[in-house]
Amino acid sequence: MLELSDIHKTFYAGTPNEVRSLRGVSLSMQQGSFVNVIGTNGSGKSTLLNAVAGTFLVDTGRIVLGSENITRQPEYRRARRIGRVFQNPFSGSAPTMTIAENLALASRRGLSRGLGWSLSRSLREEIADRIRTLKMGLENRLDNPIGSLSGGQRQAITLLMATWVKPDLLLLDEHTAALDPRSADQVIRLTHEIVTRDQLTTLMVTHSMQQAVHLGDRILMMHQGQIVADLSGPEKARTRAEDLLSRFDALRQRDQLTPAVRDLLELSYV
Amino acid sequence: MVLLISAFNFGLIFAFLALGVYISFRIFHFPDITADGAFAFGGAATTAMLVSGWGPIVATGAGFLAGMLAGATTGILHTRFRIHGLLSGILVMTALYSVNLHVLGKSNVTLSEASTLNKSWTAIIKRAFGDVERVDILGWMVGIQDLASLLLMVLLMMVVGSTLFCFLKTKFGTAMRGSGDNPQMILAMGVSDKLLLTFGLALANGLTAISGSLLVQYQEFADVQMGIGMVVWGLASVIIGESLVGESRFGLLIAGAILGSVLFRMMIAIALRCGLNPNDLKIITAFFVFIALVAPQWSRKRKARLLVAKARVAGDA
Numbered sequence: 001m002l003e004l005s006d007i008h009k010t011f012y013a014g015t016p017n018e019v020r021s022l023r024g025v026s027l028s029m030q031q032g033s034f035v036n037v038i039g040t041n042g043s044g045k046s047t048l049l050n051a052v053a054g055t056f057l058v059d060t061g062r063i064v065l066g067s068e069n070i071t072r073q074p075e076y077r078r079a080r081r082i083g084r085v086f087q088n089p090f091s092g093s094a095p096t097m098t099i100a101e102n103l104a105l106a107s108r109r110g111l112s113r114g115l116g117w118s119l120s121r122s123l124r125e126e127i128a129d130r131i132r133t134l135k136m137g138l139e140n141r142l143d144n145p146i147g148s149l150s151g152g153q154r155q156a157i158t159l160l161m162a163t164w165v166k167p168d169l170l171l172l173d174e175h176t177a178a179l180d181p182r183s184a185d186q187v188i189r190l191t192h193e194i195v196t197r198d199q200l201t202t203l204m205v206t207h208s209m210q211q212a213v214h215l216g217d218r219i220l221m222m223h224q225g226q227i228v229a230d231l232s233g234p235e236k237a238r239t240r241a242e243d244l245l246s247r248f249d250a251l252r253q254r255d256q257l258t259p260a261v262r263d264l265l266e267l268s269y270v
Numbered sequence: 271m272v273l274l275i276s277a278f279n280f281g282l283i284f285a286f287l288a289l290g291v292y293i294s295f296r297i298f299h300f301p302d303i304t305a306d307g308a309f310a311f312g313g314a315a316t317t318a319m320l321v322s323g324w325g326p327i328v329a330t331g332a333g334f335l336a337g338m339l340a341g342a343t344t345g346i347l348h349t350r351f352r353i354h355g356l357l358s359g360i361l362v363m364t365a366l367y368s369v370n371l372h373v374l375g376k377s378n379v380t381l382s383e384a385s386t387l388n389k390s391w392t393a394i395i396k397r398a399f400g401d402v403e404r405v406d407i408l409g410w411m412v413g414i415q416d417l418a419s420l421l422l423m424v425l426l427m428m429v430v431g432s433t434l435f436c437f438l439k440t441k442f443g444t445a446m447r448g449s450g451d452n453p454q455m456i457l458a459m460g461v462s463d464k465l466l467l468t469f470g471l472a473l474a475n476g477l478t479a480i481s482g483s484l485l486v487q488y489q490e491f492a493d494v495q496m497g498i499g500m501v502v503w504g505l506a507s508v509i510i511g512e513s514l515v516g517e518s519r520f521g522l523l524i525a526g527a528i529l530g531s532v533l534f535r536m537m538i539a540i541a542l543r544c545g546l547n548p549n550d551l552k553i554i555t556a557f558f559v560f561i562a563l564v565a566p567q568w569s570r571k572r573k574a575r576l577l578v579a580k581a582r583v584a585g586d587a
Contacts, residue, residue: 053458080460092458094451097444105448108441109460115437118444162458 001201002029002169007051007061021047022058023225034195034202036212039222040248045205046087048222049173052203054078066168080110083162083200085155085175092158095147099138099157102146103127106161130160134190152183156190163194170195172204176211188215209241219244223251271410275420277539281532282423283484284503288511288527289434290337290478291504296523297438298450298470300348303359303501305478307366308340310497312479314373317381317492326387330483337479338472340366345468363497370494378493386487392418419488426484430477431528435521446470447520478504499552502559507531509562 009022021044029035039045051058052065054075063071070078086092093102104118104127124142131139134156138149146154155175162170172191176184188211195202206212212219219236221229221244229247231239287309294302312333319329340362347358371377395418396402404411437443449456449466456463478500486492510533511526542548 074462076457076460076462079458084458086454086458091452091454094448094455096451097448101444102448104441105444105456105459108445113441113445113461115440115442117439118441119439 001031001033001066002027002052002203003062003064004028004052005062005064007048007063008059009047009051009056010059013059021225022051025061025222025225025227027220027227029201029203031201032199033218034200034216035204035218035220036216037203037205037220037222038207038209038212038244040251043222044225045222046173047225049171049203049205052078052169053082053084053171081168083109083165083167083170085158085162085170085172087174087177089151089154089158089178092161093146093154096145098143099131099146099149100124100127100142102157103131103161103164106164109161109165109167111165130164131157134160150183152179152186155179155183155187159187159190159194163198163200166198166200168201170200170202172202172206174205174207177207191215209244212244213239213241221247271407271412272416273539273543274536275412275416277535278532279416279419279423279488280539281535282420282427282528283488284481284507284535285427285528285531286430286477286484287481287500287504288507288531289431289524290474290476290481291501292508292511292523292527293470293474293477295505296450296508297447297520298467298474300450300467300471301356301359302341302344302471302474303356304340304344304362304366304471304475305359305501305504306497306499307363307370308337308475308478308497309482309500310370310494311340311366311373311482312337313482313486313492313496314370314494315479316483317379317486318373318375320381320384320386320487321379326385326390326487330387330480330487333479333483334476337482338476340479341471341473341475342468344475345464345471349464349468366497367494370497374492374494377495378491381486381490381492384490386490387484388415388419388422388487391422394418395421423484427528430480431524434477435524438520499555502552502555503534504531506555506559506562507534509559510534513562 004025004027007022007025011017011019011021025044025048037045037048050056052063054070054073054077057072061071062069065078065081084092094105097105100119104123107123107127128139128142131142136153136156138153138157146157149157159175175191176187179187191204192215194200202216204211204216217236218230218232219239220227221231228251287305290305290308291302294300294305315336316329316333319332320326324332344358344362347353347361348355353361392415396414399405399414403414405414405417406412407417438447445456445459445461446466446469448459449461449463450470453463456466481500482496485496507530508527509530511523511528511530514529514533515522515526538551541554546554
């Protein structure tokens with residue numbers, strides 16, 4: 001479904017602030033698969049997601065979604081086929097507009113937006129029905145501005161918006177990181193429900209080893225802009241949170257070792 | 271009464287400007303200075319058309335299109351060429367000054383000989399009232415010309431205001447509001463926020479230009495300087511409107527902007543009557559907008575201080 005081949009991205013190239021965020025990332029995702037991406041801070045996991053979403057264009061490499069090469073497509077064009085939930089609960093909905101209006105906007109993702117009424121009676125009923133499945137009591141507050149909701153509620157609605165029109169690919173960017181533990185649990189449960197119900201192809205970045213282990217069918221571990229581990233099938237099923245943590249420790253130790261070894265070599269030979 | 275009616279007339283003419291400013295400043299949060307140029311551009315385009323013998327309806331339409339062109343240019347400068355929003359507007363506004371001089375041919379033009387929207391409409395109304403020069407309204411004798419203009423403006427405003435309201439409720443209009451509210455979200459919904467902003471600015475400046483177009487026809491006179499300070503005037507109307515209706519639904523805010531414009535004109539008419547020097551109008555308007563922008567901050571700070579003080583008292587007790 002999603003095919004990344006040898007993606008490179010460098011920010012601020014040629015300046016002292018140069019960051020090589022993605023250094024040759026290749027990835028192939030099957031239709032209906034759920035892939036978790038974990039990694040240290042600055043490992044490039046969010047950058048990878050943004051590269052697929054089209055927040056920026058990659059320097060080299062190819063991104064193919066389904067049968068379409070989307071490498072040079074602008075963000076809004078890709079969004080017609082990709083649903084997204086952001087880390088910031090405020091990013092995914094329009095705060096001064098009502099719940100109903102936000103969902104009405106989402107119901108036209110990838111479709112034409114003409115001069116018909118955005119909120120028909122039938123659409124309103126459908127919105128109420130789908131909001132009811134969240135079990136947050138929001139179906140009675142359809143005309144309240146979204147800005148009056150809590151972060152967890154907004155994130156749940158953003159999830160609903162991202163998946164209202166079934167996307168070819170769902171991108172979740174640490175979408176529970178900014179929530180309190182209870183709301184985070186709720187949103188994760190909802191994510192699981194929707195993804196399994198609609199069999200969505202999902203790429204989720206997470207900071208939580210628990211989520212990575214319990215959700216999905218594959219774990220990618222990123223470090224310094226590269227995929228350093230790719231666990232799937234029985235190997236993923238066996239993996240526990242502690243295993244992932246010890247892998248991170250190993251990576252960290254190797255990082256510390258490398259400059260030390262280099263210094264030693266320099267001392268001896270230069 | 272004559273003072274009141276003429277203030278009402280001006281208020282409704284400038285209400286189109288207020289709607290334009292509402293769209294750019296409030297819906298898109300875009301500080302659009304183009305309005306100063308677009309206002310004069312609308313007036314100039316209409317004047318040029320009228321002088322060369324076109325009908326008033328076509329000429330007013332041309333004014334609207336001229337404004338849309340100006341707004342779209344600002345939008346393209348900002349979205350395509352990534353020029354700062356404020357600067358894009360300033361560039362277009364500055365350029366429009368020369369354009370307006372060319373369109374008008376000289377720095378001011380009279381329309382006393384040309385046929386205007388107001389003149390044709392007055393003729394119709396006059397016939398309807400049986401060819402009188404003055405009409406008795408609640409004991410006041412009102413000139414038929416003033417009355418006709420007022421009716422025309424009320425009618426036009428009702429049509430344009432409700433069309434704008436309906437437009438903002440359509441799928442496209444909702445996307446526009448969403449884009450102003452959260453551009454990131456509208457991108458994720460598969461719509462180009464740049465395109466929406468460009469269109470929004472075109473619409474906003476089209477409305478502003480209608481204001482200019484109606485003004486030249488009302489006062490039968492166009493001046494290349496007529497656009498100066500229009501952004502601030504429009505903003506003042508929008509702010510007064512918001513304080514009238516509260517910051518709530520956009521339908522009310524549209525009505526508020528119209529009311530605000532009328533009320534603002536009334537205040538100015540009264541101030542002028544009481545001996546205000548007309549030269550001081552713009553500085554007073556600017557000062558008024560300044561107060562209106564700063565007052566909410568003060569009251570918020572005061573409230574916060576009060577809360578802290580209360581908490582301290584409660585803590586001591």
